[in-house]
Amino acid sequence: MNLTSTLGGQFFILEKLKPFGLPLAILMLMVMMVIPLPAFLLDVFFTTNILLSLLILMVSLHTFRPLDFSSFPTVLLFATILRLGLNVASTRIVLSSGHTGSDAAGKVIEAFGEFVIAGNYVVGIFVFAILIIINLVVITKGAGRVSEVSARFTLDAMPGKQMAIDADLNAGLLTSEEAKQRRDDIAKEADFYGSMDGASKFVKGDAIAGILILLINIIGGLIIGIAQHNLPVSTAAENYIILSVGDGLVAQIPSLLLAIATAIIVTRVSTSQDLSKQIGTQIGIKQAWLPSAGVLFLLGIIPGMPNLLFLTASALTFFIWWTIKKQGESSGEINDKSVKENDEDKLDNTDDDNALSLSEIADNSAISMQLGYGLIQLVDDENDGPLIARITGVRKQISKDLGFIIPQVRIRDDLSLEANHYRIRIGQEIVAEDKIFPQLLLAIPGDSAQTKIEGTDVKDPSFNMDATWIEPHQQARAENLGYMVVEPEAVIATHLNQILSKQAADLLGQDDVQALLDNLSKTSPQLVSSTVPKLVPLNILTSILKLLLIENMPISDLKRILEVLASLNVKTMSPIELAEAIRPTVSSLLIQQIAPLNNALPIITFSAELEQMIVNIAKQTGANGLILEGSLIQKIVSGINSVMEKMQTENRKAVMITAPVIRRDLSQMLRQHIPTLDILSFTELPDNKKIEVVANIGSDEESNS
Structure with missing residues (x-):
């Protein structure tokens, strides 16, 4: 029980200290540059630096796309700072204690220095110079150029990618969440390549700093060893060159690893495979290996060539070609077998030519x-x-x-x-x-x-x-x-x-309505939660919205619709009555589609006598609906059609205006004959909207209107 409590307390402390880990590490690097370090700690830090560089390289090799390692520019910066801090700390020890021997700066620097130099100072310096040239001129310069071009092309492609996402979203190929995620990926990609363009300069600067630090260590060490410590020139050269080259090599190997990781990241193409699988898949084609084996065989039979070596390489290449060929044939047999099995299944499931598949x-x-x-x-x-x-x-x-x-x-x-x-x-x-x-x-x-x-x-x-x-x-x-x-x-x-x-x-379902509610709940959560389903069940709300859509009434202002429903006694009203109660609130959305803001709304009205007659008939028929004589319906439809055709030649559209008591019954009747006719009640006209009476059906002047 005590052990569990102790471990739990330690994990709790670690969790609390986690946010401070990175700031503390940066402060330690700063301290490392100022306070002298013992040789043992220097060995530990150099080993850690090599380990960190190897980890970064391995992660770069196993990412599927560059954004999978989006923190790479920042990690590269921290790794560079660590290495430069170690260079400062090691330079202090080399110059201050190098006269005591080649192990003054620790075992790691001594081992790397003696391994490269191998008793010959000139060879050691030239080998180190070659490593610097490979890092600086080849890898770092190439990675920097790729980063620069990638950043420019990524920024240039951003508008087109955004338009493609919008097109897919409008086409229904993406959900809003998927579109948002893709937009975030595009923004991150632009930020990443922009950061990499600058981060590659860290690697270049680090390589240049390595050359300067090597020269400072050698020249300064020789001066200090000969002038201050009275060492013979050969002894001073042996001590300080081993230390300087070892120090530079310990720093440049991690730098070279990070430069390679940088080049891999910026040249990486996004795929569903890691780098090794991607390369293996693309170069593993038999058409490339057989000609290569043939060329190596020809070189192997030329007199004077290292025949055994070339013939061995040719045999190995031919074996790889044969292996790839066999794998391809096995895959083909499996595919053929699958096709054959599918064909047999089709034959079993089709007794005649009239059989249908489920998708049809x-x-x-x-x-x-x-x-x-x-x-x-x-x-x-x-x-x-x-x-x-x-x-x-x-x-x-x-x-x-x-x-x-x-x-x-x-x-x-x-x-x-x-x-x-x-x-x-x-x-x-x-x-x-x-x-x-x-x-x-x-x-x-x-x-x-x-x-x-x-x-x-x-x-x-x-x-x-x-x-x-x-x-x-x-x-x-x-x-x-x-x-x-x-x-x-x-x-x-x-x-x-x-x-x-x-x-x-017919296209609006409960799932669609729920999606609209989910979207509205982001801005009006209380309104949505207090209305649906507490006051109005989802199926009733869907029915109400369908009734509005049947008569071309937009439902885009769902907030106002819910506010109206919240103010009504919905339990005593049918969906039809609720839809009629909502219409005056959202009718302006339909009207603004027909007549822009500063244009008058063309309207068709009934004569007072005709409208009163229809109202009286509606009261008599009651719940049975509006029942008019066929001749009267024909006269009304003919009059409205004449006006609609005239308005169409003017590229305008008129709406029918009538009394609220007969609006719905009249709409059901007339829309059977004129589907494009919108019928509104007087109460659905906005107070500030100008109107233009273009016809008065049933009046003596109808023909002239």
């Missing part, structure tokens, strides 16, 4: 589009997939207008369709289909188009207007004649836009 009958995509084989080119990557970009734009715009993320559109080829046909599904229901010509352009006549243009006459799939498919070379002539010319992918995208806007309520 269980497509769970919220939105899907099937294309005939003649339209595959519109989504082909080699042609930049123009349809994909159009669909992404449609999803983005509708999502902004309605206030929730439209699901991703799954596009598939369907050989059962005719070549140029396409089909749009919401869930499993086919909601639209038509035919386009991918090599042609669709010309839609405008108001000024008087001359008929030659081509294939059709109906525009979106608005059922007369249109003509023309050859691309006819585009200029068609535009001069007053036609609007549309690309085939734009025809499909416009049709999809119309379908998605009309079917938006």
Whole structure:
């Protein structure tokens, strides 16, 4: 019990001291440069320095991408400071105690010095100089150049990467959390390569400092040994050169290791493998090893060459080629066996040509589009997939207008369709289909188009207007004649836009609503937690939002919707009544899409007599809904259609305004005949919005309005 308590107390103390570990280490380095160290501590620190450099090199070799070792620039700085601190400490001992012998600065420096020099001072100095040149001129200079170029290219590529993330997010390929993580990775990558550009200068400066420290130790040591300690020149040279070269070598070996680690990090390509596996995979191709074995064999049979050595190398290379070849054949046999087994499974599971796979009958995509084989080119990557970009734009715009993320559109080829046909599904229901010509352009006549243009006459799939498919070379002539010319992918995208806007309520589910609530809870957590599900269950809220979307009412201001619900007696009201109560609060979102801020809102009204008659009929029918005579409905629909067509020629849109008591019943009736008609009540008009009455249905002046 006492032992456990003691160990627990020690671990607690260590945890508390952990934040102070790095600052204390930096302070110790500073102290090391000022206070003389005994030779034993110098040996310990030099050994630790070599160990640290080896660890950094091993970590660099086993990272999958540079960002996996994002702290490398800072670690490199600390390792450089440690090494320079040791150089200062060792120089003090070399110059002050070098006259006592080659072991004055510790066993590590003595061993490295005698090992390199091996009794010949000149050779030792030249070997050390070569190590410095390799470090400074080759590795450090190359790593610094790669760091500089990588930093510049990374910064230049940042805008494009950000746009790609936004495109994937809008296309539904990424969640908001994944997009945020990728943006953070891009920012970290830019910071990393920028830091590496500067950190490589540490390595270069360290190598230069090593040369200067070596010269100072040798020259200063000889002067001190001869002048102050009266040593013979040969003895002074022996002591101080061994110490100086040993000190420089002990410092330069870790420096060389860190320079190699720096070069590995900055030249590393992000993959799912460590460096050894990546290199092994890429050079392990049999086509490279057999010619190499052949060249070595030819060199081995040339008289005068070291024949045995070259022939042995050729045999070894040939053995590696044979091993790689056998491994490839084994993999091929496994793959062939897997394919054969899959084919047998298919034969077992298909009794006739009419058998279907599960993916063909269980497509769970919220939105899907099937294309005939003649339209595959519109989504082909080699042609930049123009349809994909159009669909992404449609999803983005509708999502902004309605206030929730439209699901991703799954596009598939369907050989059962005719070549140029396409089909749009919401869930499993086919909601639209038509035919386009991918090599042609669709010309839609405008108001000024008087001359008929030659081509294939059709109906525009979106608005059922007369249109003509023309050859691309006819585009200029068609535009001069007053036609609007549309690309085939734009025809499909416009049709999809119309379908998605009309079917938006079918696309919203409880998961989507929960995602909206989760997003709102980041800024209004109390409102969300006190409303859903305490006052309004998630399924009821989803039903309310669907009712709003059915009549094109945006749900983007979910905060205001929840605030209205929190103020109502929701337990005594149906979802329909709740949706009607919410509409005046969010109607301005729909109105601003129809008429910008400073423009008057075009409205269609009923004459006072006609509206009062409809109100009386609604009171009589009660819960059975609004029931009008067929002739009256036809008259109303005809009058509204005339106004809508006139407004369309002016590139404007009008809304129907009526009394609140009949608004919903009238909307259900009229939208069956005019799906694009928006019907608002008087109470849903903002007080500060200007209006323009463009028609008064049922009045004697209707035809002139």
